[in-house]
Amino acid sequence: MQSIGNAVDALKHLLHDHKNRKILCVTEHWRCEEELIPKVNDLNLVSHVCRQKGKHGGAAVYINEKLNSKPRKELNDLSVIGQFECAAAECLLENQTFSVL
Structure with a gap:
């Protein structure tokens, strides 16, 4: 299995083939906060959870740069590192607001 850091080119290729996508979870x-990629094609990193200790794990939400979105830190804080790691964002799409986890 490759981590996102080792698979950026493959991810960009996948996203290129799926141009209508708006959100990527x-x-x-497997990255610390400083190593996360802030933007992949037209998707911005909106929310993330990283492990401070140990290997692997983590979660991230990328949302199209044209959409109104914001992190939902209070939902990220529900994470139990090593058991349940949750990155959450709020997004406005077609006049509806919803959370992405």
Whole structure:
């Protein structure tokens, strides 16, 4: 299994083939906060959870740069590192607001 850091080119290729996507959720990114990619194609990193200790794990939410979105830190705080790691964002799409976890 590759981490997102080792698979950026493959991810960009996948996203290029799926141009209508608006949101990308990633688990097991295996990165600390400083190593996360802030933008992939037209998707911005909106929310993330990283492990401070140990290996692997993590979650991230990327949302299209044209959409109104914001992190939902209070939902991220529900994470139990090593058991349940949750990145959450709020997004406005077609006049509806919803949470992405």
